[in-house]
Amino acid sequence: MSWLHILIFTPFIVALVVPLLYKQFVHRIHTGWFALGVPILIFLYLLSYIPAISQGNTLIFTLAWIPSLDINLVFYVDGLSVTFGLIITGIGALVTLYSIFYLSKEHEALNNFYVYLLLFMGSMLGLVFSDNIFVLYAFWELTTIASFLLIAFWFEREKSRYGALKSLVITILGGLSMLAGFIMLAMVTDTHSIRAMVASADLITAHYLFIPAMALILLGAFTKSAQFPFSIWLPDAMEAPTPISAYLHSATMVKAGIYLVARLTPIFGGTWEWFWIISVTGLITLLYGSYNAVRQTDLKALLAYSTISQLGLIMSLLGMGSVAIYYGTGNEGALYALASFAAIFHTVNHAVFKCCLFMVVGIIDHETGTRDVRRLGGLMQLMPVSFTLMAVGSFSMAGLPPLNGFLSKEMFFEAAVNAAQMSIFSMESIGVLFPIVAWLASVFTFIYCLILVIKTFCGRYKSENFDRPVREASVGMLIAPLVLAGLVILMFFFPNTLSQYLLHPAWVAIQPALAQAGELNVNIAFWHGFTPALGITIAVIALGIILYVYLPKWSKIYNYYPRAYTLNNIYDQLLKRLENGSRWLTNAYMTGSVRHYLIYVFSFTIIIIGASLWLFDGVAFDFSRDAPVTVYEVVLTVAILLAALTVLFSNSRLVSLVANCTVGFLVSLFFVLFRAPDLALTQLVVETISTVLFLLCFYHLPKLKKEFAGVKFELTNALVALGVGATVTIMALSVQSTRLFPSISSYFENSYELIGAKNIVNAILVDFRGFDTMLEILVLFMAGLGVYALIKLRLSGGKENEEIK
Amino acid sequence: METLMSILVGLLFAIGTYLILSKRILRIILGTSIIGYAVNLLILTMGGLKTGAPPILGQEALSFTDPLPQALLLTAIVINFATTALILVLSYRAYQELGTDDMEELRGKEDE
Numbered sequence: 001m002s003w004l005h006i007l008i009f010t011p012f013i014v015a016l017v018v019p020l021l022y023k024q025f026v027h028r029i030h031t032g033w034f035a036l037g038v039p040i041l042i043f044l045y046l047l048s049y050i051p052a053i054s055q056g057n058t059l060i061f062t063l064a065w066i067p068s069l070d071i072n073l074v075f076y077v078d079g080l081s082v083t084f085g086l087i088i089t090g091i092g093a094l095v096t097l098y099s100i101f102y103l104s105k106e107h108e109a110l111n112n113f114y115v116y117l118l119l120f121m122g123s124m125l126g127l128v129f130s131d132n133i134f135v136l137y138a139f140w141e142l143t144t145i146a147s148f149l150l151i152a153f154w155f156e157r158e159k160s161r162y163g164a165l166k167s168l169v170i171t172i173l174g175g176l177s178m179l180a181g182f183i184m185l186a187m188v189t190d191t192h193s194i195r196a197m198v199a200s201a202d203l204i205t206a207h208y209l210f211i212p213a214m215a216l217i218l219l220g221a222f223t224k225s226a227q228f229p230f231s232i233w234l235p236d237a238m239e240a241p242t243p244i245s246a247y248l249h250s251a252t253m254v255k256a257g258i259y260l261v262a263r264l265t266p267i268f269g270g271t272w273e274w275f276w277i278i279s280v281t282g283l284i285t286l287l288y289g290s291y292n293a294v295r296q297t298d299l300k301a302l303l304a305y306s307t308i309s310q311l312g313l314i315m316s317l318l319g320m321g322s323v324a325i326y327y328g329t330g331n332e333g334a335l336y337a338l339a340s341f342a343a344i345f346h347t348v349n350h351a352v353f354k355c356c357l358f359m360v361v362g363i364i365d366h367e368t369g370t371r372d373v374r375r376l377g378g379l380m381q382l383m384p385v386s387f388t389l390m391a392v393g394s395f396s397m398a399g400l401p402p403l404n405g406f407l408s409k410e411m412f413f414e415a416a417v418n419a420a421q422m423s424i425f426s427m428e429s430i431g432v433l434f435p436i437v438a439w440l441a442s443v444f445t446f447i448y449c450l451i452l453v454i455k456t457f458c459g460r461y462k463s464e465n466f467d468r469p470v471r472e473a474s475v476g477m478l479i480a481p482l483v484l485a486g487l488v489i490l491m492f493f494f495p496n497t498l499s500q501y502l503l504h505p506a507w508v509a510i511q512p513a514l515a516q517a518g519e520l521n522v523n524i525a526f527w528h529g530f531t532p533a534l535g536i537t538i539a540v541i542a543l544g545i546i547l548y549v550y551l552p553k554w555s556k557i558y559n560y561y562p563r564a565y566t567l568n569n570i571y572d573q574l575l576k577r578l579e580n581g582s583r584w585l586t587n588a589y590m591t592g593s594v595r596h597y598l599i600y601v602f603s604f605t606i607i608i609i610g611a612s613l614w615l616f617d618g619v620a621f622d623f624s625r626d627a628p629v630t631v632y633e634v635v636l637t638v639a640i641l642l643a644a645l646t647v648l649f650s651n652s653r654l655v656s657l658v659a660n661c662t663v664g665f666l667v668s669l670f671f672v673l674f675r676a677p678d679l680a681l682t683q684l685v686v687e688t689i690s691t692v693l694f695l696l697c698f699y700h701l702p703k704l705k706k707e708f709a710g711v712k713f714e715l716t717n718a719l720v721a722l723g724v725g726a727t728v729t730i731m732a733l734s735v736q737s738t739r740l741f742p743s744i745s746s747y748f749e750n751s752y753e754l755i756g757a758k759n760i761v762n763a764i765l766v767d768f769r770g771f772d773t774m775l776e777i778l779v780l781f782m783a784g785l786g787v788y789a790l791i792k793l794r795l796s797g798g799k800e801n802e803e804i805k
Numbered sequence: 806m807e808t809l810m811s812i813l814v815g816l817l818f819a820i821g822t823y824l825i826l827s828k829r830i831l832r833i834i835l836g837t838s839i840i841g842y843a844v845n846l847l848i849l850t851m852g853g854l855k856t857g858a859p860p861i862l863g864q865e866a867l868s869f870t871d872p873l874p875q876a877l878l879l880t881a882i883v884i885n886f887a888t889t890a891l892i893l894v895l896s897y898r899a900y901q902e903l904g905t906d907d908m909e910e911l912r913g914k915e916d917e
Contacts, residue, residue, distance in 0.1 A: 591912075599826065626807045627854045634809075640817070641816060656835055663839060675860070676849065678875065693893055718823060721819040721820070722819055725818045729811050733811045735851055743853075743871055748873065764872060784887075793898065
């Protein structure tokens, strides 16, 4: 077990301890302080890998888990996994710190909160470091479960439960289909390791399972990363406490899909399907998210849509970057590979500025009691620090200098312009749409960034809108966003340092072929001259300001879209139909009638025995080994049949009872004829006791009447009965005719030598199979207890009794 | 003989099944009882009939009837008795408490 394994398991282990600590120090020490050490520790440890990975090295740590199935905890350390690992733990530490001041230690169930948080952190780490696809899948689903618990943290609110369920339904749907895709990949390549799959990428792209596997895996990535149209779970997940939203929707959960697509790009990349599906989905999501963000009035909902939009941006960059693999080494390949770099860069930037924004919105909510932009305004004087933080985060998101968002946004425009000049994959005709969509979406991004800053902090302060005096948040709450805002600015001034140590190694993981040829070079500069990308940025700012000023005039277009066709409505309807459908189906056969259930049981018996006899050529009739039939046996057979038929047709309790017992006694006569003296004796004794018991009970049961329940009823019964009878007969005859192996009974014939018993049957019962007999006695005892309890049971006076009446 | 027994067992199964599917609890109990007999005969028949002397040593016999099905059956008969006794008392008590022996009327609530 390596240190990496131990550290990835640490969150899970601490999660077990946290409730105990909570109980010990409840209301005295905030539980968050106990959890805070975990992400810091892992963050520092991951930093120690940076020298190795920045030199292009990768490390592998293996811990056997299920070696027989080739499922092992193989953790793979390369640029991509360390970058994501640092985001997860770095942001995780800041979020934990922030939550200590955000969540009251008196009123919230902090033990639950930090257990879920650590669970989530651990599974995210496992996800990004796993090299084995099935281990990756296991961690993937763990993040889904943990995020469900986190979103539903305030489970007493109906909206929280709705949001949590929605995210669970959608992401589990994607997760399961991803598993199917993984299984296909494993079938094609005969390995479970992503590294090995990258090596045999040609095998996969040539295989007929390529398209299904890719589509299924992308479904998983798109649902997790809230791509259109699966994005609907994200706004509803905003019901979670703000630290959770900051963590899940800036840095971690939604980035899992991004990570997966980046990780699998060397396998699927270079094909037109991969390029088109990812780029187009990304661009649609980008536009959809930013367009919808503008009309939100709740600050958190606005950030939710902006997250969707930014994720679309990153996704489309990954799609555009994958083209480089098609070109292979050379100038064109290196040019398009820049998009992959931009994707990683923007992933990091987005994590930093979006987390900062979520935290500021949380602060506003915490201090003013509202997140509604229509009620907010004029907070600049009251909350100057928060204002600064919000401005830094927003303008970074809008892509303005001197903030890190500017750099990655420029690279995005550049990639979109480059993509428009592609001459493959039918890009000649519609490639020009790429920069246009990018520009349009960025205009909306610019507008909602202005809304975030101006509508919240500028304008007139209306004290009547707040139920408490508004003041700046406590220092503790401001530390985390201040660190993030500092990073936003630092990353602008030192992008190449970041690139050298972290982003470049991650880039190598996405574009291994180009990296080997030494053609992956990037120098991030603030000033490129008057490039098309700069032109787009200027156009964005210009149109953005105009549209913001005239926002009240054109915002009516949001009202034109019919409510019935919103994605949420479609989801709700679908879920409702599904529920009704399954209820209908269940009610259709779960009727509560014993007779129906028995009919199912009998029918399945007929079908299963009949079908297996028929399918495996089991039906065989061979009468040659039959023992001779004597007169006694014929007479007994006829007598048993007559008695059984009497039971069937009699309408008198006593007659049917006597007939039933007659069958029993005649069966014991058969035992005599078939050389089974012990059976005959036992049957006689049991039959006698049963007869007495029957008589006792029958006396208390109502008389039988002649009744006819309808043709359909009787006919169904008759058909099922005949079917069962015929199946049993055919089975019995076939068994007689085919003896697959000799009887093992000769062993028992040595019973005298073995255990000194002359009666073989008794020897089997009390010695060879002694335990069976003992348990049989136990069953008998339990039945006796049951009988006794039933006779003594009196359901009088109880509540149950009234319900029955 | 085995063929004859197979047919008899099949017929007993059919009669038992028909009885089990009827509405009255009494007939259902009788049906299970008859199916119990049929199963006993079936198991015995499957072991081969009259292939030798009774499985008791010291009789100067050359071969014995297969003792294994008999041992299984001995268990089956006793367990069968136990379950029959339980179901009999159960139906008696159910009738006492609920006042009906009609399975359709004994149906539970919709959401059960």
